[in-house]
Amino acid sequence: MPAIVQVQNLVKTYGNVLAVDDISFAIEEGEIFSLLGPNGAGKTTTISILSTLFPPTHGDAQIGGFSVIRDPMQVRRMIGVVPQEIALYEDLNARENLLFWGQMAGLEGKALKQRVDEILERVGLVEKARQPVKTYSGGMKRRLNIGVGLLHSPRLLFMDEPTVGIDPQSRRAILDMVKDLNRSGMTILYTTHYMEEAQELSHRIGIIDHGKMIAIGTLQELIRQVGEQEKIILTFSEEQSLTPLVETLPMLSGVRHVNMGNHTMTLVVDAAKEILPELMQWSHRQGLKIRSLQIEEPDLEAVFLHLTGRALRD
């Protein structure tokens, strides 16, 4: 099956600002794909082009096989958009906002009311549904904003930094909602400058900087690309020299380095998950009781630093 999103050589200039610089990527149906990059990297511009808000300067993208340039109406029918800027009527309550936007999306009558109820439930605003939006916290507004994007049950949802400037509890609720929506079959394009979010949510991540896609892949692939490895630190209950035991270690593939201490053992490995089961069995066979197990993972921050020489948080 062709990818649900296919982007080819997208370029966008604003006057002499090159906001998006020849970006190509694809998103498969069922994925959560994150565009991760610092402020000004070109995330909003990319999402705006894919939502048919304005055309690219060069290049094209297909959503479900439809071109964002030639078939914007068909594209719009397939996508839900959660913009960075909240688009709600402050004097109306949540239900009224959803009814209004639902009508704009072509819903009416009983189907509209039913959908609005489902959405209020989905975004956790049933109890506040009759209070005006101006009395809501930032997090509640964000959740309602997401609800608007979901009204016409899109196959594909674009979310542009939906957790910026909100409290941790609302952020948690939104991240869980994203995962839930994806579990129910929705494909999601998520932009963020928080690497923890990209790391937690995504099947694949595109790292974007100065309008360029500088890396793309699963978290593991990105990390391997820069040659980062994982460290497993095992601490055993008994104080004994482990050095002689190194000979008995099974030949595990992907182990780069082993260091035995008095009651700790440190392994540098390609992928901890793949060797942990055998390592546990080995400890058991040697009669060693594991007191603690720690896996130190390199993260996206390390990848970004490696690729750009700058920290993502700068």
Ligand SMILES: Nc1ncnc2c1ncn2[C@@H]1O[C@H](COP(=O)(O)OP(=O)(O)OP(=O)(O)O)[C@@H](O)[C@H]1O
């Ligand atoms: N309407 C515009 N006119 C001129 N320059 C713009 C316009 N919109 C964006 N830019 C510039 O284009 C570049 C990319 O901006 P964009 O908003 O796409 O980045 P972003 O990654 O979404 O960042 P942010 O998180 O700050 O929204 C930036 O240099 C920005 O200043």
